[in-house]
Amino acid sequence: MVKIIHTGDVHIGKQFKNFSDCEYGKNRRIDILSTFINIVKMAKESEVDILLVAGDLFDEDTCELSDIELINSEFKKLTKTNVLICAGNHDPIDEDSYYRLVNWSKNVYIFDNCNGIEHKDFPDINLAVYSVSWNTKERKDDILKSINIDNYDRINILMLHGDLENKESKYLPLDKNELQSYGFEYIALGHIHKPTMYSDKMCYSGSPEPLDFGETSEHGVIKTEVSKQMTTTKFASISKRRYHIIEIEIDENMNKLDIVELIKNEISDLGKEDIYRVKLTGIKNSLLKFNLSSFKDEFIDYAQFIQFIDETKNNYDLVKLRENNKHNMVGLFIEEMMRKDLNNPIVKDALNIGLELLLDEKVKIK
Numbered sequence: 001m002v003k004i005i006h007t008g009d010v011h012i013g014k015q016f017k018n019f020s021d022c023e024y025g026k027n028r029r030i031d032i033l034s035t036f037i038n039i040v041k042m043a044k045e046s047e048v049d050i051l052l053v054a055g056d057l058f059d060e061d062t063c064e065l066s067d068i069e070l071i072n073s074e075f076k077k078l079t080k081t082n083v084l085i086c087a088g089n090h091d092p093i094d095e096d097s098y099y100r101l102v103n104w105s106k107n108v109y110i111f112d113n114c115n116g117i118e119h120k121d122f123p124d125i126n127l128a129v130y131s132v133s134w135n136t137k138e139r140k141d142d143i144l145k146s147i148n149i150d151n152y153d154r155i156n157i158l159m160l161h162g163d164l165e166n167k168e169s170k171y172l173p174l175d176k177n178e179l180q181s182y183g184f185e186y187i188a189l190g191h192i193h194k195p196t197m198y199s200d201k202m203c204y205s206g207s208p209e210p211l212d213f214g215e216t217s218e219h220g221v222i223k224t225e226v227s228k229q230m231t232t233t234k235f236a237s238i239s240k241r242r243y244h245i246i247e248i249e250i251d252e253n254m255n256k257l258d259i260v261e262l263i264k265n266e267i268s269d270l271g272k273e274d275i276y277r278v279k280l281t282g283i284k285n286s287l288l289k290f291n292l293s294s295f296k297d298e299f300i301d302y303a304q305f306i307q308f309i310d311e312t313k314n315n316y317d318l319v320k321l322r323e324n325n326k327h328n329m330v331g332l333f334i335e336e337m338m339r340k341d342l343n344n345p346i347v348k349d350a351l352n353i354g355l356e357l358l359l360d361e362k363v364k365i366k
């Protein structure tokens with residue numbers, strides 16, 4: 001029996017460019033690196049035979065050499081585990097790739113053939129691992145036709161970075177049934193960041209750390225035990241943090257404190273190490289000065305990072321507002337809008353948006 005940990009899509013050095021908050025990106029890069037080191041430690045403690053990295057170990061453009069040297073020194077500590085890595089679309093093996101530049105520990109095997117599936121043989125544990133690396137950012141070639149199983153008595157494993165979910169994908173579209181037809185004892189997939197287990201024999205490990213608000217599920221690694229007779233697979237959670245999207249509905253009777261309390265109630269059970277996007281909906285009191293960036297300070301002890309999206313609407317007192325703005329644009333706008341059917345939700349929205357712009361009350365948050 002062969003013991004395996006399967007990971008991939010680690011994205012060491014990821015830039016997180018959608019976040020203007022530099023601290024956030026810096027912290028997440030540290031999280032990713034330390035989670036990957038935890039995976040190597042897990043491999044050492046559970047004495048697995050092989051650690052598979054199914055592509056996108058790092059982000060080629062932004063990862064620093066020192067990070068790769070650090071993980072290489074962690075690989076060196078593995079006395080019973082071989083590490084097998086294929087390159088994906090974010091870390092393609094080109095001329096000056098870290099895969100070529102780094103003096104890798106002798107237990108690290110990098111698949112450097114990008115044109116066809118090759119295999120590495122481990123006769124002492126009766127294992128062969130088949131894989132192919134990427135040297136481009138996109139590919140749609142029929143790579144499976146290059147599979148040529150050398151020895152059917154071996155425990156044969158296939159590791160691929162590609163897309164099983166979208167036949168039109170630019171990232172090596174693959175067919176589930178065709179993949180399963182080759183008789184591999186386990187297929188370790190990379191590219192989709194959400195852990196996805198099609199069966200004990202075919203899984204996406206997903207990213208060990210979730211990488212954005214699109215990845216709100218649990219993240220970790222796949223632990224597999226494989227023999228010629230049986231494959232047993234389980235998911236092991238490992239991420240430092242999770243992403244949560246929370247929707248909070250407010251009403252016009254709430255003041256700032258009420259809203260802060262409401263949010264605190266919602267997130268306090270989820271974990272203060274986590275990352276939150278709080279979407280505020282409902283009607284807010286138009287007298288309430290809404291400064292969402294000042295909200296952030298209220299949650300220092302409740303969240304590692306919190307982001308607000310304001311989708312609330314105002315309850316304007318139209319008569320009073322018109323009266324106070326008789327001689328300006330605001331007053332004219334209200335007068336014009338009041339001639340229309342304000343029970344029509346589109347008209348109501350137009351009124352609200354117009355007033356927000358004219359009164360310049362909307363505080364924009366990245």
Ligand SMILES: [Mn+2]
Binds near residue numbers: 193
């Ligand atoms: Mn990826």
